[in-house]
Amino acid sequence: xxxxxxxFEFYTMTDLIVTIDGPAASGKSTVARLLAQKLGASFxxxxxxxxxxxxxAMKDRVDLSNEDALLDALxxxxxxxxxxxxxxxxxIDAVDVTDLIRHPQVTANAxxxxxxxxxxxxxxxxxxxxxxxxxxxxxxxxxxxxxxxADADVKFYLTADPAERARRRQAxxxxxxxxxxxxxxxxxxxxxxxxxxxRDVGPLKTADDAIIVDTTHLDIDQVVDKLHGLVKDxxxxxx
Ligand code: DC
Numbered sequence: 001x002x003x004x005x006x007x008f009e010f011y012t013m014t015d016l017i018v019t020i021d022g023p024a025a026s027g028k029s030t031v032a033r034l035l036a037q038k039l040g041a042s043f044x045x046x047x048x049x050x051x052x053x054x055x056x057a058m059k060d061r062v063d064l065s066n067e068d069a070l071l072d073a074l075x076x077x078x079x080x081x082x083x084x085x086x087x088x089x090x091x092i093d094a095v096d097v098t099d100l101i102r103h104p105q106v107t108a109n110a111x112x113x114x115x116x117x118x119x120x121x122x123x124x125x126x127x128x129x130x131x132x133x134x135x136x137x138x139x140x141x142x143x144x145x146x147x148x149x150a151d152a153d154v155k156f157y158l159t160a161d162p163a164e165r166a167r168r169r170q171a172x173x174x175x176x177x178x179x180x181x182x183x184x185x186x187x188x189x190x191x192x193x194x195x196x197x198x199r200d201v202g203p204l205k206t207a208d209d210a211i212i213v214d215t216t217h218l219d220i221d222q223v224v225d226k227l228h229g230l231v232k233d234x235x236x237x238x239x
Contacts, residue, residue, distance in 0.1 A: 013133070013135055014131050014135065015136055016135070016136040016137070016153050016235065017136075017137055017149050017153050018039070018136075018153065018154045018155075018231055019138075019144035019145035019149050019152040019155045019156065019210075020035075020140040020144065021140070021141060021142055021143065021144050021145050021146070021155075021157050021158075021204065021206075021207070021210070022140075022158035022204075023159065023160075023189070023193050023196065023204060024165070024189050024193065024196070025160075025166070025169040026158040026159055026165060026215060027160065027215050028141075028158050031140075031227065032044075032045070032138045032139070032140035033045075033088075034220065034224045035227050035228060035231070038224065038228050039138065039228070039231065040136065041138050042083060042130075042134040042136065042138070043138050044081075044130055044137060045140060045141075046123070046127055046139060046140065046141035046144060046148070047110075047140070047141055048088050048090050048101060049090075049127070050110050050114050050123065051090075051101035051106050051107070052090045052092060053070065053074050053079070053113045053119060054109050054110045054112070054113045055092065055097055055100060055101050055106050056074070056079075056092050057109075058105070058109060064109055064112035064113070070112070070118075071116070071118045074119055074122055078092070078093050078094070079126075080092075081126075107192075108188075111196075111199075114142075114195075114196070114199065114202070115195070115201070120143075120202050124143075124147060127139065127148045128149075142202060142203070143202035143203070145157070145207035145210050146202070150207070153238070154211075154231050155207050155210040156210060156211050156230075157206045158213050158215055159214050159215070159216075160215045160216045162190055163186060166182055166185040166186035167182065170185050213226065
């Protein structure tokens with residue numbers, strides 16, 4: 001008698017996972033996008049996912065402190081995350097919301113969604129699925145190296161002085177004529193740091209095996225080159 005053993009394994013085609021975590025306005029998004037280009041990898045901006053769920057919940061006038069209602073909103077709508085011309089594009093029910101999710105009100109409300117464990121669980125699942133379909137990925141957020149991809153090949157944690165981060169955020173906002181003062185921007189960033197670091201689930205923290213890079217005195221190209229060199233170095237040692 002022949003016994004047939006069926007072994008199910010979860011195969012992913014991902015060869016390289018690089019995670020970049022860090023506080024708001026530390027340059028993660030731009031650096032992750034450019035590093036992904038250099039490595040020929042896909043890029044995932046996980047903050048955009050939290051923002052998209054926030055926007056959907058706001059449009060539905062959901063009570064943002066009601067976790068089950070947030071989960072319903074996540075399940076009720078069809079979210080699509082894609083990368084076009086190196087930019088992360090997001091649609092909700094086939095409507096492009098790539099720009100709308102950057103609205104200051106969405107930024108301010110995202111902390112409710114970020115603190116909802118059931119929503120985080122679903123989003124982490126989506127992030128892993130996104131990676132599983134790709135050969136190489138650079139993913140950025142708050143919990144990528146600690147929770148979503150704890151076995152990542154290379155983990156970075158980007159930091160910068162709050163004053164420098166506020167200056168960078170101002171430079172971005174000025175082009176959008178937002179009218180916020182530097183002090184207001186820094187205060188808002190520090191409040192976001194507090195809520196990111198102190199939530200119970202997926203808090204912002206440095207993974208034990210992450211490489212910490214202080215970007216205060218570096219420009220974007222210098223950061224990208226530094227990270228690129230480190231990835232190459234680490235990968236060549238692993239072979
Ligand atoms: O990086 P960002 O500013 O686009 O993030 C938007 C919000 O989502 C912010 O409140 C932090 C949260 N976030 C998170 O909790 N976990 C992630 N992996 C990414 C973002």
